[in-house]
Every structure is written in structure tokens, then in C-alpha cells.
Amino acid sequence: METHVLEFMKNSTNVYRTKDFIVKQVIGIQYDDVENNVVFSWDTYYRRTKKRDAEYELVYCSRRNVNGKRLHTTMYSRDYID
Numbered sequence: 001m002e003t004h005v006l007e008f009m010k011n012s013t014n015v016y017r018t019k020d021f022i023v024k025q026v027i028g029i030q031y032d033d034v035e036n037n038v039v040f041s042w043d044t045y046y047r048r049t050k051k052r053d054a055e056y057e058l059v060y061c062s063r064r065n066v067n068g069k070r071l072h073t074t075m076y077s078r079d080y081i082d
Contacts, residue, residue, distance in 0.1 A: 006055050008046050015060070016068030021045040021080075022056055025071060041073040045080045 008015055013027040026042040046052055060066055 006059065008044070008052070008056070009059065013041075014068070014071045015056075016070055017048065017053075017056060018067075020048055022048055022052055023070070025073075027071060027073060038074040040075040041071070041077070043076055043078045045078060047080075047082050 008022050008024045010024075011026055012024045014025040016023055016025075022045075024044045024046070026044075028040055028042075030038045030040055032038075057066065060068065
């Protein structure tokens, strides 16, 4: 049986949604012997559509807070998907 993984869930550490976007966070740690270590996040912002909202709700319907929340990091990078 083939399992379908939603794009906004692939390799994600955290997924949450805002008013306009479903956001996938991929979180990592950068170690540095000279400067400070940092926790960083590669964020992908998917514009909310009826289809994406329905998929999101199907996956996260059992959350107490269905929208989830952002995990805070020291640095981040953003990409936007329509």
C-alpha cells in the first residue's frame, strides 16, 4: 500500500497555520566553535486554499489548538508557495 505524504508535511519538524498560510518548519542546529551556536528554521509558507485547509484539518484535527504554533528559533529563512 502506498502512503501519500502531503507536501507541507514532508521532512517537517513542525507545521502550523496562520490567517493566510500553512507553514512548514524544518529546524536544525548549527554548531560553531568560533561564533555562537544557533537554532535555525527553514520555513515554507503555503498559501491557504480550500484543498490544503481540508488536508491540514484531516491530519491535525485531534490537536487541542488545531492551528498549532510556531517553534521559535534564532534564525530563519522563508520560501513562499502559491
